Amino acid sequence: MGHASLDIARARRDTPGCERVLHFNNAGAALMPRQVLDAMTAHLRLEAQIGGYEAAEQEHEATERVYAAAARLMGCSTDEIAVVENATRAWDMAFYAIPFAPGDRILTCMSEYCSNYIAFLQVAGRTGARVEVVPSDGHGQLDVAALRAMLDERVRLVAVNHVPTNGGLVNPAEEIGRAAREAGVIFLLDSAQSLGQLPTDVRKIGCDILASTGRKFLRGPRGTGLLYVRRDVIEKLEPPFLDVHAARWAARDRYEIRGDARRFENWETNYAAKIGLGVAVEYAIGWGMDAVWERVSGLAATLRERLGEIPGVTVRDLGAVKCGIVTFTVEGRDPREIRRRLGAQGANVTASLAEYARLDMEQRRLAGVVRASVHYYNTEEEVERFCRLVATMA
C-alpha cells in the first residue's frame, strides 16, 4: 500500500499489546512499545531497591534525555522544553502566565478542546478579556483569511489546536503562525493530538508555545506532557505556580525564577514516567516522522473509505488535510453503545461527545461520534476486521 518505508512487523513485535487488542484508540492512549515499558519498570525496580532520590541520582542521564529528544523532535533547543503531567497542565502553565487586561482579545478556533475553552472562560471572567472564535473555512479548518481580518492591536493571544479531539481535521498551523507572527501576537498551539503523528517543527510553525502529551501518538506513558516555550517568550511569562524547582528562594523576601522553560515544571515528578517519555520520543524519532505520517494518514484514509461503504455509517471528519483520527456515526446508534460493543469484541475506540468540542459539535448538530484512531503499527488487516465488526452494528 505504499508504506514500504516502515517495518510494520518490527513495530508490532515491539508492541506487546498488538497481540491482545485491535487498538484504534491511539488518540486516547496509544500502546506503549516494550522499550518504554522496560525502561520504566527498570527504574521503578531501582527505586524500590535503593531509594527514589538515589535512583534519580544514579539515572540522572536517563531522566535528562527527554529534553534533548523532545527538542530534536520539535526542532527547538533543550532549554525551551518543560516536562509536566499532561497536555492540559502544559497548556495551563503557559496560558495562565499571560497577563490579560480588560478588552484583550483571545482568538481561538471552532474545534477548540473543552479544557482550553473552560480556561478561556475562567480567565475572561477574571480579567475582562474576550474570547472570540475564528470561523472555519469550507473545509472545516480554521479560516486563515478570517483570522487575518480579526487580528488587531487588542488581540493578545491566538490559541488553537493543530488537531482537535473529535476528528481527523489538521488545522493549517504554519499559516496561522505566519499570521500571528506578522501581527506580533502570541501563538499557543495545542498539539496533544498531533505530536507523534505529524512532523512538527516549532520554528517552521512559528508558534511561541506548544503543549502536548506523552500517552497519545507519542506512545509514552500516561501522566506525562511536554511544553515548548520559545526562548524570547520564556522570561516574559511568570508561571501561575512557583516552587523550589521553578524558582530559588534567594533571600527572606525575594525569589528568582529560573531562566529556562523548566520554570513551568514542579519539583516532584514521576521519574520512571519521565524516563519512559524520553525513550518514547527517541523511539518515534527512530521511525522518522515523515514515514510515520505517511503510514498513519494512509491507513486512516483507507479506514475512512471502507467505513464509508457500510450502509448506515457516516464518516464525519472535516479538513483539507486529514490525520490518523477517523470519526463516524452509525444511524440510530449511540456512539457509546458502539464503543461498548466494539470493546466487547476486542476492538478499542472511544466515543467523542459534544461537550469535548462543543462549538464544533453543536454547529454540526452532533451529540457524539465514534472515534477510531490508527497508528503506524496498525494494519490493513485490522482495518478490514474493524469494518466487518462495525457492519454488524449498522
Ligand SMILES: Cc1ncc(COP(=O)(O)O)c(C=O)c1O
Ligand atoms: C485536542 C486536545 N487537547 C488537549 C487534550 C488534553 O490532553 P491531556 O489529557 O494530556 O491533558 C486533549 C485530550 O484528549 C485533546 O484531544
